[in-house]
Amino acid sequence: MSVRILSLVFSVVLLYSVNAQEKRDSTRTTELEEVVVTGQYNEQSVDRSVFQVKVIPRAVIDNLAANNLADVLNQTLNINIVPNASTGKSGVQLFGLDSQYFKILIDNVPLINDEGLGNNTDLTQLNLDDVEQVEIVEGSMGVQYGSNAVSGIINIITKKSSIHKWQVTPYVQEETIGNEYGLFDEGRHIQSLKIGHNISDKWYVNGTYTRNDFAGHLGESKGQFYELNDGKRGYEWLPKLQNNAKALLRYTGGKFKAFYRFEYFDEEVSRYDSLVRTNLNSATQTTNPTASDEIFNSQRFNHHLNLSGKLNRTVNYDASFSYQQQKRDVETYNYRIRTKEKFDKEGFEYESRKGFYSRGTLNNLFTNDWSSYQLGYELSIIDGYSSSLAGDFETNNIKRRLESYDVFASAEYALNKRLSVRPGVRALFSSKFNPQAALSLSSRYLFENGYQLRAVLGTSPRSPNYDELFTYFVDINHDLRGNESLDPERGYSAFLHLKKEFWAEDSQWSLKSKLSTWFLSVDDRIELTIVNTNPLAFQYNNIDSYKTWGLSLTNALSYNNVQLSGGVSFSGQSKTLESQMEFNDDYLYSLQLNGNLSYKFPKWNTVFSAYYKYTGKQYQFFQDQNEDGDVIFIKGEQDQYSWLDATLKKSFYNNKLQVTLGARNLMNVTRVNTISAGGGAVHSNPTSSALLGYGRSYFLKLLYNLNI
Numbered sequence: 001m002s003v004r005i006l007s008l009v010f011s012v013v014l015l016y017s018v019n020a021q022e023k024r025d026s027t028r029t030t031e032l033e034e035v036v037v038t039g040q041y042n043e044q045s046v047d048r049s050v051f052q053v054k055v056i057p058r059a060v061i062d063n064l065a066a067n068n069l070a071d072v073l074n075q076t077l078n079i080n081i082v083p084n085a086s087t088g089k090s091g092v093q094l095f096g097l098d099s100q101y102f103k104i105l106i107d108n109v110p111l112i113n114d115e116g117l118g119n120n121t122d123l124t125q126l127n128l129d130d131v132e133q134v135e136i137v138e139g140s141m142g143v144q145y146g147s148n149a150v151s152g153i154i155n156i157i158t159k160k161s162s163i164h165k166w167q168v169t170p171y172v173q174e175e176t177i178g179n180e181y182g183l184f185d186e187g188r189h190i191q192s193l194k195i196g197h198n199i200s201d202k203w204y205v206n207g208t209y210t211r212n213d214f215a216g217h218l219g220e221s222k223g224q225f226y227e228l229n230d231g232k233r234g235y236e237w238l239p240k241l242q243n244n245a246k247a248l249l250r251y252t253g254g255k256f257k258a259f260y261r262f263e264y265f266d267e268e269v270s271r272y273d274s275l276v277r278t279n280l281n282s283a284t285q286t287t288n289p290t291a292s293d294e295i296f297n298s299q300r301f302n303h304h305l306n307l308s309g310k311l312n313r314t315v316n317y318d319a320s321f322s323y324q325q326q327k328r329d330v331e332t333y334n335y336r337i338r339t340k341e342k343f344d345k346e347g348f349e350y351e352s353r354k355g356f357y358s359r360g361t362l363n364n365l366f367t368n369d370w371s372s373y374q375l376g377y378e379l380s381i382i383d384g385y386s387s388s389l390a391g392d393f394e395t396n397n398i399k400r401r402l403e404s405y406d407v408f409a410s411a412e413y414a415l416n417k418r419l420s421v422r423p424g425v426r427a428l429f430s431s432k433f434n435p436q437a438a439l440s441l442s443s444r445y446l447f448e449n450g451y452q453l454r455a456v457l458g459t460s461p462r463s464p465n466y467d468e469l470f471t472y473f474v475d476i477n478h479d480l481r482g483n484e485s486l487d488p489e490r491g492y493s494a495f496l497h498l499k500k501e502f503w504a505e506d507s508q509w510s511l512k513s514k515l516s517t518w519f520l521s522v523d524d525r526i527e528l529t530i531v532n533t534n535p536l537a538f539q540y541n542n543i544d545s546y547k548t549w550g551l552s553l554t555n556a557l558s559y560n561n562v563q564l565s566g567g568v569s570f571s572g573q574s575k576t577l578e579s580q581m582e583f584n585d586d587y588l589y590s591l592q593l594n595g596n597l598s599y600k601f602p603k604w605n606t607v608f609s610a611y612y613k614y615t616g617k618q619y620q621f622f623q624d625q626n627e628d629g630d631v632i633f634i635k636g637e638q639d640q641y642s643w644l645d646a647t648l649k650k651s652f653y654n655n656k657l658q659v660t661l662g663a664r665n666l667m668n669v670t671r672v673n674t675i676s677a678g679g680g681a682v683h684s685n686p687t688s689s690a691l692l693g694y695g696r697s698y699f700l701k702l703l704y705n706l707n708i
Contacts, residue, residue: 142460
C-alpha cells in the first residue's frame, strides 16, 4: 500500500456514528446516549456494559443508503464479506472464521435459514428498513447465546416505537451495477413503504414492505439470450428479486411489555447455463440453440412473540417464542433461446429448515447493592431437509431433526466502585451430541483518570453441519463420507479492551479511543481426512485446530459539525492441519484499516459522508508437490484491496424529503488476484482470482417522511 494511502487513512479517521445528533427517530435531532441490549440484564449504556459492544446506529445505515446487512458490514474492522456470485449469497468472516462460527440474531433470536439456525446466514437476505441499530460482540458468547457463537454475534435490533401519531415513509432507490443500468433490465431498483401508528399510549403498530430487484451483472458474460456456445452466456453476478414484508404490534403497560413481530421473505435467483446446445439441423442448415437453466426460490416465515416485565421492584423477566421456516425450491428447465420458451420443466424442494425456538431469562435475582444474578433457558426444535441435489448426498434425501435444551446462569458483582466481574456458565443438551458446557468471565475496571479496562473470556462449541454429518458421495471414482459420530468443535477466546474519552473544557470537541487485543482458538476442528489410501477414501473427522491473535486501535473524534473516526487492526492466523501428513502451522499476518468522515452543513441541511476500508494481503498455506513428488506446503497470498463509499444527503421541507446521492466501491474493485508463491515444478506460481465486487456503482435515493 502506498505511503499516500496510509497517510490519508491516518489523517482522515472515521466516525462510527455519522450524525451523533440524530435521535433514534431520524426526523428529530437531539443528543442521545448510546444504549445496547445484547448480552445485558437490562438495556444500558455502552459504558456501563461489562461486554464490549460495537454499535452501528441508524444514522450510519441511512448515510450508506444500506439496504441489507452486507452493505453495512463491508466497512467494519476484522470482518470480511465473502460474496458468491454463482449462488447469489454473501457470507461473513470474523477473525478468519467463516459463517459457521458466527451467529446472527434479530431481537436476540437466531434467524433460521437454508443451512442452520443463526449461522451460515446470507447477509443479502437481511433487509434493514425497520432496523434501529446493529450490535456486534466479538469473541465466544456461548454462555449467553449457545453453540455456534464461537467468533462472535451480530444482533439486529428492530424499531418498536415512534414519537409521532402516524409515520408514513416511502422511498425509491435506483443504482447502477457497475457501469450497467436500465429502467427495467439492468441495475438495482428498490421500492419501500413503512407505516407506523401509535394506536394509543400503550399500543404501537408498524408495517414495512420492500421490493429489491437486482438485475444481475453481466461483466464479461452476454446474458440470457446469447446464442453462441463459447462460455459467455449468462451473468457474472446472478439476477435476484426479493420481496420482504414485516409487521410489528407492541404493547407497553406499567410492569408488562409485549411485542409480536412477523416477517415474510421471498427471493428468486435465476441461473443461466453457459453451455449452449446449437441443435444443428443438417437438412436445413439451421440451428435452434437451447440451454438448461434453473430458478431458485427461497421463502422465509418468522413469527416472534416477546414478553417482558417486572415480577417485583427489582426482578425482571424476558421471554421470546419463535416459530420460523425457510425453504428453498428449485425449478429446472430447458430453454429455447430464440423463442424464449421453457420446456421439460421440473420442480422440487431443495433445502429447508423449520422449527420452534424459545429463550427466557430472569434478571436481577437476589439483587443488592453489590450483586445481581441471571437465570435463563434456551431451547430449539429444528426439522431439516436437504435434497440429494443440494450437496454430495446419496440418492435418498436427507431429513434430520435436531433438538437442543440449554440452561445458563450468570452473576454480576460490583466488588467495589471501580471493579465489576461477571462469571457465567451454560449446560448444552442435544438430541444428537453429548452434553457440552460453555463458560465465561467478564470484568470491567474504572480508573480514576477515566480509563475503562474490560477483560472478556468465553467459550462456545460449534455443532457439525449437514455436509459434515451426512455427506455420502460414493461411486467408482469417489469415496467421500460424512460422520454422524462427530463431536462439536470447541472454541475459546480472550479479549482485553482499554478505552478512554477525552473532551475539551468548552465541550467543542471530544475524542474516544479504544485499544483492543485478543486471542481466539478452535480445537477439534472438523476437516476432511484420508481414512483409506487404497482405494482412496475421505471422511470428516475432529482433528485440526485454528488460532488467531491480534491488536486493534480505533479513534472517534467529534468537533462541531465534523466527525472523524478510524482504526487499524493487525492479526495473525494459524492452522494446525493434523488431517494432512505434513503441514505448516506458522502464523500468517494481515492488516486492515478503516476510516470514516462525516461533515454536516447546517445552513444547507446537508451531510457528506465517506467510508474507507483497506484490507491488506492475506495469506494461506496450500498443499503442493515438489519435483520429486513429495508433498510440500507453500504460502499463497491474496492481493490487497481498498473499498471506498461516499454519500451526500440533503433534506428539504423540514426534513420531510431526503435526497441521497452516493457511490459505492469508488476504487472499482472487481476481482482480486490469488497467487500460490514458491510452488514446485508441478504447480509453479498458479494465479487465480477471487470475485469481490462488480465495480464502481452510483445510486440515488428519494425518501419522504409524512409525520402526523
